[in-house]
Amino acid sequence: MAALLSSIAFLVGTFVSGKALISKSEIEQVFLTREKKIKMYYYTLLVLSGLIAFLIGDLYILWHIFINDKTVETVNWNFAIALTLVVFICCLVTLGTLAKLIQTFFIKEHYKYKVQLINIGEVYIIGMMNEEICICSANPNAEFVREDLESILIKLDDLIHKPLTREKIEIPQKTTWQKIIQLNH
Known part of the structure; x- marks a missing residue:
């Protein structure tokens, strides 16, 4: 019971x-x-x-x-x-x-939020490392490209009072073979 x-x-x-x-x-x-x-x-x-x-x-x-x-x-x-x-x-x-x-x-675009930071410039929010740290990048397609891209870690407190802009971004084109390989990851 x-x-x-x-x-x-x-x-x-x-x-x-x-x-x-x-x-x-x-x-x-x-x-x-x-x-x-x-x-x-x-x-x-x-x-x-x-x-x-x-x-x-x-x-x-x-x-x-x-x-x-x-x-x-x-x-x-x-x-x-x-x-x-x-x-x-x-x-x-x-x-x-x-x-x-x-x-x-079939999905050709995605949405990202962009924020303007004083010392860094425009960055896109890619994800969260933990509850307090954001992973950002100047490239909005950072999660789709497997190259070495520069990521920026920013405290969530630094983003709270900044205006966020939602942007529609086209996903980088890949060959059918690359898409099939991507399915296995």
Whole structure:
């Protein structure tokens, strides 16, 4: 019984913290650390997989009730539950890869926030090293280019009172071969 309560408490805590991450605004998500972005990604993947699985399971049940003229009692519930679980597991495995494929081959631009710093000039916020340090670069495509680029570490306190500008930036063009190799990383 204690294990069940612990599991339920763990799932509720994970759900609440995941919900809090995805409900942040776009500007708040820029300042999330890598660990929080990973948690947000897996939470979104888990929820989306669950929604798709329940939708497929419900469609199976509704199909048998309304199209095949069966009653709720005569629907094969074991198959409906197994179908839901199989779809959930398949979605967990494939949705992340599908999203990466779409991002690699079809997304042509991304958005970055730019800030003007007195001693440094214009820099783009690339990510967060930890809760207090921002990784910035003069190149807005620093995360897409694997060359040695100059990164600048800036305290978050130094950015708080500076105006941020959101810019739409084109992703550097790559050959199809480079895109395929990028999928494996």
